């Protein structure tokens with residue numbers, strides 16, 4: 271039998287990994303709930319503390335399980351729990367000042383093990399929210415290294431780190447939903463889609479880059495049997511709705527865009543490439559077209575992320591990211607968050623670090639160490 275709780279705890283890419291016995295316990299859910307219910311029936315707080323302490327000992331020393339909490343019978347319900355979190359919950363019960371409080375915590379723990387509280391836009395079980403300690407909820411994102419596992423590689427100059435789509439797909443989509451990336455590049459978003467069980471469509475202008483993307487995406491295992499579609503096209507001109515219809519897809523549930531940061535990296539000589547825009551106005555105009563073209567295909571109530579940085583030119587900081595954000599706001603989306611993400615140091619930059627420091631001191635400016643991720647929500651049809 272597939273246990274719901276197993277699915278909900280296994281929210282990330284480690285889902286098919288073996289249990290890590292140092293950090294996780296597999297409990298016999300029926301037994302665990304039975305023991306908790308018995309404790310709930312006690313009428314003295316000292317007795318509650320005593321009994322809870324016994325459970326704590328079992329979690330800490332699984333070999334001394336005299337309560338049968340970790341006895342997994344073949345047809346019994348099991349739940350994989352994070353040791354640290356369950357110990358925290360149990361300690362909270364043991365340390366409660368009153369029996370009423372202790373019982374309140376016990377009820378809450380039982381609820382977390384039996385009921386799944388989800389919402390419409392993701393698969394997270396909010397009754398076990400403490401388990402998701404790797405889901406970011408603050409606006410400063412500092413990653414010291416890129417995720418290079420699986421098909422991810424840093425081969426494409428100008429790609430983003432996989433942690434970006436990973437965070438968003440887990441928070442803003444459910445398994446089996448559709449994600450669209452209008453500037454696919456080397457395919458990072460669609461690789462993440464495959465890993466997390468989301469379907470993905472990516473649009474990329476340059477055929478040679480599509481080739482790289484296809485190679486990368488196909489080398490990722492498709493363990494959730496999802497669909498990934500790569501379209502070679504100009505996103506400023508593409509009829510996205512028609513492309514979806516051709517594939518029998520009604521709409522998408524998450525949009526992500528990582529356009530060129532105007533001409534900071536020139537991706538090609540192709541005139542339609544946003545990195546060849548003649549000036550900021552043209553860049554913004556082209557980007558705006560992509561926002562227009564994709565508006566109708568995103569479901570109302572769903573999210574859209576834009577990853578972009580600023581530019582420094584002729585002694586002046588150009589707030590390209592904020593200009594770009596405005597193009598989206600003009601089109602009716604509401605802003606949900608501005609995230610600041612650090613720039614990891616590329617080898618090239620590292621070699622030039624001293625030189626840049628000198629230039630900054632002479633030129634009276636600060637060196638870019640961050641880029642932006644704007645998160646929008648579609649609130650109108």
Ligand SMILES: C[S@@+](CC[C@H](N)C(=O)[O-])C[C@H]1O[C@@H](n2cnc3c(N)ncnc32)[C@H](O)[C@@H]1O
Nearest residue numbers: 429430453455456458475504505528530543544
């Ligand atoms: C910053 S990169 C995206 C990188 C991607 N996130 C990744 O991880 O590989 C921007 C991409 O947009 C593509 N591009 C530029 N203009 C485009 C257009 N008009 N339509 C579609 N793609 C375009 C470029 O070729 C480039 O691969």
